[in-house]
Amino acid sequence: MLRKRGFLDFLIATLFASGSAIADSSAQIAPQTSGIPSPVLRLGEGSFLPKHVLLVDKSKRKVTVWRSNGNALEFISEAESDFGKREGDKRHVNDLRTPEGIYFFESMLEGQQISFDLYGVRAFTTNYPNLFDRRLGKTGSGIWLHAIPDTESLERGSRGCVVVRNKSILDLSKFIDLKRTALIIVDELHYLTANEYQNKQQMIVDRLQSWKSAWEAKDIDDYISFYSEQFKSMKMDRERWKVFKQALNKKYNFIKVEISQPIIYEFRDQIVVQFLQKYSSDGNEDFGLKTLYMQRDGENPQIIAEEWEAVDSEQAGQELVQYPLEKISSSQASRRERPSFARQ
Numbered sequence: 001m002l003r004k005r006g007f008l009d010f011l012i013a014t015l016f017a018s019g020s021a022i023a024d025s026s027a028q029i030a031p032q033t034s035g036i037p038s039p040v041l042r043l044g045e046g047s048f049l050p051k052h053v054l055l056v057d058k059s060k061r062k063v064t065v066w067r068s069n070g071n072a073l074e075f076i077s078e079a080e081s082d083f084g085k086r087e088g089d090k091r092h093v094n095d096l097r098t099p100e101g102i103y104f105f106e107s108m109l110e111g112q113q114i115s116f117d118l119y120g121v122r123a124f125t126t127n128y129p130n131l132f133d134r135r136l137g138k139t140g141s142g143i144w145l146h147a148i149p150d151t152e153s154l155e156r157g158s159r160g161c162v163v164v165r166n167k168s169i170l171d172l173s174k175f176i177d178l179k180r181t182a183l184i185i186v187d188e189l190h191y192l193t194a195n196e197y198q199n200k201q202q203m204i205v206d207r208l209q210s211w212k213s214a215w216e217a218k219d220i221d222d223y224i225s226f227y228s229e230q231f232k233s234m235k236m237d238r239e240r241w242k243v244f245k246q247a248l249n250k251k252y253n254f255i256k257v258e259i260s261q262p263i264i265y266e267f268r269d270q271i272v273v274q275f276l277q278k279y280s281s282d283g284n285e286d287f288g289l290k291t292l293y294m295q296r297d298g299e300n301p302q303i304i305a306e307e308w309e310a311v312d313s314e315q316a317g318q319e320l321v322q323y324p325l326e327k328i329s330s331s332q333a334s335r336r337e338r339p340s341f342a343r344q
Contacts, residue, residue: 035191036073039102039184041201041264043068046319048276048289048311049263052076052175053182054145056162057189058083058098063145063164064189065175071328072194076175079168082148085157089187090128093140098160099128102265102272103143103183105176120147120166124176126183131293131305132270135230145169145183182265182272204264204273205328207301208292212257212325218249228295228302252281259290260316261323269296275325276316277308287316 037055043066044050051068061083065076083098084090090099103126110122123146129138144161147169148154154165162185164172175181192200207226214222224242231238249255262275271294278287289309294301 035193036197037064037066038190038192039186039265039267040066040073041197041204041266042262043073044263045261046323048315048319049260049274050177050180050182052177053184053265054172054175055189056081056083056098056183056185058087058100058186059188063162063168063172065172067175072197077171079164079172080154081168082154082156082158082163083185084160090140090143090160091138094159095140096157096159098158098162098185099133099138099140099143100185100187100267101128101130101132102267102270103128103130103185105145105178105181105183107178108173108176109144114146117149118146119144120149120169122147122166122169122173124178124183132295135304145172182263184265184267186267200266201264204271204301205262205325208259208262208273208275209325211303212259215257216255218255220246220249226303228297228304230295230304231302233305233307248281252283254282256280258320259325260319261325261328271295271301276311276319278316278320287311287313 039055040053043053045068053066055064055066056062057064061081062078063081064078066073067076068074085096088097090097106125106127108122108124109119114123123144126143126145128143129140140160142160146161146163147166148163150165154163162183211223211226214226220242223245224238227238227241229238231241233241236244256279258278258280260276262273265272271292273292273294275290276287277290279285287310289311291307291309292303293305293307295304296302
């Protein structure tokens, strides 16, 4: 959660007192009753992984905020928004389109760092082009979530950024954790029923559990079956990754992998899964944030890349004890075993 500086506190008060019709329209909150947004299959439960996500629906010209609520999602708020002058998914530099996909906020800009006339009181940069974009050959950069002054139209179209009112950017800031919170942009947001949501989530959780088990068992053929032929990470392709992992299997007498309940995002055939991980062997132990980039290949998503970032071992250890992957697997299995009764 971001702390507001003194001059922004003054701006907030000014915006609330202005009574601007334009600003008021962007602050309206309308509850969603259509189900669970399809791009978000799971959010964080602990203190490390994000509990909130921002979704952009181009067709509705809305940014909505959702948060984790047990094993479901809860709608928090929405804001009016603008996007690129040209319709469709961004593919090239200067095409004036807003990209569609799973992105993460990287930095916050405000005050003298940005032009108030162009970007309002605050802006957030994103990681466009993401890994999927780069592999698709998409170009361009500088895709932000930013504000504009109330004197400017919110329907003028941007060069590709997502644009909201000054008051809205300040409200949205409360839910943004840099490097962690996702901004998912879609042409039209679709919703899942509770059963669809549970089934799609469980498929990823089951696959994650099977991947973990193959790793711990040092079954290299089973383990590598989870990886796409297009896999590339740490300057290794799939074959070199297999050789690298097999060498570690032979080096260590045992391998134990503990992973937390994950966050799961899905866009078209692209899936991003993040979780805390503790890796232990007779020669090494580390804690990290693991990101798996997956792509659907038929029914089963395959890993096309993975990233690892070292994290504080004490915090990660507490999260792994409180929110282990096995806990979500067992709780969902229990729900599946309960009898269902048709309404008479």
